Amino acid sequence: MALLVQKYGGTSVADPDRIQNVARLVKRAVDEGHQVAVVVSAMAGTTNQLVNWVDEIDAGHFDPAEYDTVVAAGEQVTSGLLAIALNKQGVRARSFQGWQIPLLTEGGHAKARIGSIPADNLKRALDEGQVAVISGFQGISEAGRIATLGRGGSDTSAVAIAAVLGAERCDIYTDVDGVYTTDPRIHEKAQKIDRITYEEMLELASLGAKVLQTRSVAVAMQHRVRVQVLSSFEDKPGTLVVGEDEIMESNIVTGIAHSRDEAKITLAGVNDKPGVAAGIFGPLAEANINVDMIVQSVSSDGATTSMTFTVGKADLIRAKALLDSLKSSVGIERVDADGNVVKISVVGVGMRSHAGVAHTMFRTLSERGINIQAISTSEIKVSVLIASDYMELAIRSLHAAYGLDAS
Template sequence: MARVVMKFGGTSVADMDRIRNVAQRVKKEVDAGNEVAVVVSAMAGVTNQLVGYVQDAGKLYDAREYDTVVSAGEQITSGLLAICLQEIGVDARSWLGWQAPIQTNEAHGSARILDIDCSEIINRFEKQGQVAVFAGFQGLATDGRISTLGRGGSDTSAVAIAAAMKADRCDIYTDVDGIYTTDPRIVPKARKLEKITYEEMLELASQGAKVLQTRSVEMAMKHNVRVQVLSSFEDKPGTFVVDEDEIVEKALVSGIAYNRNEAKITLRNVPDHPGVAAAVFGPMTDAAINVDMIIQNVSAKGDCTDMTFTISQGDLERTLRLLEDKRGELKYERLDHSSDLVKISVIGVGMRSHAGVAQQMFGALAEKGINIDVISTSEIKISVLVAEEYTELALRALHTAYGLDAEEEDA
């Protein structure tokens, strides 16, 4: 007997036929003698519809009421799935965030989980064999109001519940059958990975891969929850996200991610003196603008510096206004910006023990005539910024250069 958490995303529960399909998958686990908790998202498109209602109701809406409205999608799905399970002879009960409860802080719209009380659910596992169907994405804030965890928060709900009830694994069912070396829609020779480390998955998620929410991977790594990503629609093995110790032979590069949501800003001829970086980035931190890649160079004027950094495209206009307002204080000569860029990142724990990984990347891009704009590195990641028009060419060239292409019979 195993204790399993099964999470199903919006496409997996998009209509009643798919909810019934989910019920059959849950029944298989129950019939195998396992204790099962299910976490569901809202039906595909429902959350966007609810967000639209809120925005239509008021431009400066109260975040507490936003959470009340948008959490309704998961509530509907959890109830429907519990009914479908009961219809096929499975004892099931739906649980909303406040009923468990899943305790969160008061950051409405992007709350963080503080604690989960699974004692009653575990009691029902042991005495009744009852399946618990959780509404994902939601909790109970310390102010007594419904809270939500941010978009994609059902992944985080599932991993947190798995950690709280010490589950043997957390299965994330989605519309893909696992984690690939890169986007198979762009690189047909992309391979599905059998296993990937928490660190690699965290980098892939943060650099643009959409398979798992970043916070869910962080939580899985912190609590050592074995996560499996697999398809809702095909009976195929998925990809396990596990501790590095479980992987015997560590690949030099495990995956390549890309993110088109990048904007670059360069401040020209900023006076070069102690505290200039703090003066530039401090106000951006206060405005909750996340800065990614940063490069500072001595400019043609010896007493000045050029400062280049990247942010998300959604923050570009806000950042430009902030920097214009600070121009008198920062005393920069000119501000340049562009958003027709893509960030491409190669990721692998094997980089720790191998030299020449960056040179291999630069050589492969140079061979295709692709100019690199900005470079950033970490222990297991190298990221470059290139013109967006070269996205597909760069991904395919790098995928081949690092030996990630699938064999012909597997492609």
């Protein structure tokens, strides 16, 4: 008998029929002799509707604590309905809201962090033979108010609960059957990955792969929680996210991710002197605008430089306006903005011990006539910025170049 945590996303619990299907999956695990805690998201579309109602009443001026009270309601409905469905199927179950566990949070509303999770109430229910059906995405703040963890927070709830319970595994049920070498909607030769390391999954999640939420992978890696991504609609194994020690030999490149959420800013004719970079990136940081890839080139006379960097596409207009306001004080001749770009990344822990990964990427793109506008690297990834018109060609070409195409 193992203790399992199962998490079901919004599409898996989208309506009463799907909730009853989830109850059957949970019952199967219980019938196999496992203790089961279940974490649920709101029914698909519910959170968006709740947010819209808040905006209709007081867009941009509402109390964040009351906002959390409203948007956390979706998970409460789902947990109650699933507990009802389980009891109807002969499985003893009870629902837990974040404050009943309690899942204690720190930080601000709508983006709270998990502080601690006293597990006594959950363990007592499990030891009594009940399934604990938990509302994801929510906890209770230091001030005793409902606090939410931000979009995708149910994944983080599930992994954190698996950690404090000492679960054998945390199964994340969604509408896809695992993690693929690239987006199968873009490239039909994408292959499902049987096992992937925490580090690789964290890079892929942060670079645009939307199968798992980035924070949940970080928590899993920190607490060594084995995570499986699988479909609630198909009865087959998914992808295991595990430590590197559980993988016999890693591929050089495990996957290729893309992000359409990037935008490029180029600063031309920037005074080349100490303090200029701080004068540019300091105000961006103060405005909570994240900067990613940075390229700088100095003019032949050494008097001026140009800088190219990326920001989130949602921040592009705000970032350009801020930089335009700095032109005279910092010494910037021109600010150009371009939202027609995409970031393509190759990821794999095998890069640590193999040379030539970047060269293969650059050569492959060059052979297809794709210009690279910016580059960033880490120990296990190489990312490039290209024009968005070439996204599919780049993904397909790189997938083949690294031997990832399904045979």
